[in-house]
Amino acid sequence: MTQPLMPKATAVWLIDKTALTFEQIADFVGMHPLEVQAIADGEVAQGIIGYDPVLNGQLTRDEIIRCEADPNARLQIAPHALPVSKARGKGARYTPVSKRNDRPDGIAFLLRNHPKLTDQQIGKLIGTTKETIAKVRDRTHWNTANIKPRDPVILGLCSQSDLNAALYAAGERPATPAVTIGEAAEDSAA
Numbered sequence: 428m429t430q431p432l433m434p435k436a437t438a439v440w441l442i443d444k445t446a447l448t449f450e451q452i453a454d455f456v457g458m459h460p461l462e463v464q465a466i467a468d469g470e471v472a473q474g475i476i477g478y479d480p481v482l483n484g485q486l487t488r489d490e491i492i493r494c495e496a497d498p499n500a501r502l503q504i505a506p507h508a509l510p511v512s513k514a515r516g517k518g519a520r521y522t523p524v525s526k527r528n529d530r531p532d533g534i535a536f537l538l539r540n541h542p543k544l545t546d547q548q549i550g551k552l553i554g555t556t557k558e559t560i561a562k563v564r565d566r567t568h569w570n571t572a573n574i575k576p577r578d579p580v581i582l583g584l585c586s587q588s589d590l591n592a593a594l595y596a597a598g599e600r601p602a603t604p605a606v607t608i609g610e611a612a613e614d615s616a617a
Contacts, residue, residue: 429504430457431485433478435466440477442467446495447502455502522554526583530555531570533579534563540576543597552593553584 431437434456441452442463449467453460465471480486485504494500522530533553537544538560546557562568580587591601 431455431480431504432483434458435472436475436478437480437485438463438466439472439475440479443477444479445491447491448498451494451498451500451502455504522584528570529577529579529582529584530559531563531568531574532577533582533584534560535574535576536578538564538576541594541597541599543599544593545597548593548597552589553579 435458438452438456438458441447441455445452449460449463452458453463456463462471481488481491484507486502487505490502490505494502530553534549534555537549537552544552546560549555549560550557559568563571563574568574579585580590594601
């Protein structure tokens with residue numbers, strides 16, 4: 428069950444303003460009944476201002492009345508009070524510091540081997556800017572002398588499936604997947 432916002436303050440309000448049992452309040456706010464009793468006795472949560480769950484849409488007055496009438500009933504949080512899970516957008520991709528210097532190598536590889544990819548696709552795939560791609564293409568990057576085109580999948584900058592999806596979107600047919608090390612060892616042993 429989901430807890431209400433500010434459980435102790437909600438418990439303070441429910442103790443002061445309702446005739447609910449300690450067990451009902453404890454169950455709703457996710458506390459132990461003895462802790463709720465200690466709040467009621469003034470031993471715990473001194474100075475905490477009560478948080479009205481009805482005013483804030485976490486409970487309805489009808490729900491409180493229903494549970495006051497039946498000590499065995501449990502409070503149910505209002506369905507619209509539950510936070511709506513937000514799907515995470517495809518934002519900027521985090522690249523660990525240890526791999527950031529490999530980005531120009533991956534860019535050079537993609538520019539050389541997959542010319543149909545747009546700068547936007549490369550930027551999204553590797554997690555870099557159009558400015559960096561342009562500098563690698565024009566050979567004006569500050570580290571141009573040390574850039575060696577290397578596969579971004581092997582460098583760990585993107586996955587093979589992401590690369591294949593970008594190649595399909597660009598209208599280029601992806602190369603057949605490379606033989607994994609385990610398969611190569613089995614072939615050489617045979």
